[in-house]
């Protein structure tokens with residue numbers, strides 16, 4: 001304690017030899033320390049900046065290590081299945097709340113009926129579309145969402161993918177989020193996988209894996225988790241593309257909501273929370 005009291009207007013040029021928190025612990029109020037206050041404020045700033053930097057560096061390293069471990073197990077995931085960008089856009093809506101095999105059946109129906117184009121879906125009635133995409137589940141809701149997406153695509157961009165070129169990703173994301181039924185995950189899936197924009201996709205698997213490995217506390221928003229990835233990883237579309245696909249693979253096969261299969265999981269060498 002004697003060291004902290006030693007910082008006075010008379011000797012504030014001296015080195016601080018205890019960590020900043022020590023002074024708080026000692027019951028000292030920085031505001032009362034006159035010129036010593038500046039030193040303390042700077043020390044606090046430095047202390048927290050270093051702490052934050054260390055945390056960010058750790059997360060960055062951990063995320064890349066996660067990716068390498070997943071890639072070593074699963075190989076390149078080659079996402080997203082779809083023969084055209086428009087098919088990927090449609091798939092991004094149809095995959096909401098269902099598994100991929102159901103989406104494939106719905107897409108097969110659209111192809112068979114020669115309706116898998118923006119203009120064909122735009123002309124189709126909502127009821128007719130719902131009938132074709134029935135296997136994907138929630139077909140009435142999804143038909144309404146798909147019609148809205150296509151209305152925007154045809155109305156604003158004439159239904160041509162090339163007309164997106166030159167439009168900033170931020171603007172496209174805002175426009176997509178303004179379309180009925182398009183949430184952040186669907187918007188980012190369309191941006192990343194259909195339009196090849198660097199927009200990281202976050203889903204329930206991402207949240208679960210990060211939470212279990214203590215990289216998030218659990219109540220972070222979608223935007224905060226997306227930012228964690230985008231600020232930590234090199235800005236690379238192939239990396240964003242494949243990393244999300246790897247997380248889906250590990251989430252689907254190992255990191256289940258109950259009884260995760262950690263023993264066989266490629267991420268089991270990283271420290272993990274106790275899962276009830």
Ligand code: SF4
Pocket residue numbers: 209212213250254255256260261262265266267268269272
């Ligand atoms: S299954 Fe276990 S080791 Fe694998 S990601 Fe989930 S918590 Fe981590």
